[in-house]
Amino acid sequence: PTWTQDGSKVAYIDSSIYAWVLRVDTKLQYALSTPNVDVQELKWSPDGRYLALRTDDDVYIYDTECSP
Numbered sequence: 001p002t003w004t005q006d007g008s009k010v011a012y013i014d015s016s017i018y019a020w021v022l023r024v025d026t027k028l029q030y031a032l033s034t035p036n037v038d039v040q041e042l043k044w045s046p047d048g049r050y051l052a053l054r055t056d057d058d059v060y061i062y063d064t065e066c067s068p
Helices: none
Strands: 009-013 019-023 028-031 039-044 050-055 059-063
Touching: 009 039
Parallel strands: none
Antiparallel strands: 009 019, 019 028, 039 050, 050 059
């Protein structure tokens, strides 16, 4: 698991290689739309808004404050 600096969110990869974000305050958990590849690393931006997902070939950036 990878926590934001303020501890408000945690991102992790499950055993099926899906990336998840959990908002600690609301217990809202959601899966990220990720490519069907092995994730090598997850890294939060300093403000905890953006999450970078690194694979063997690419880096994907997610805005975790987007509304549906």
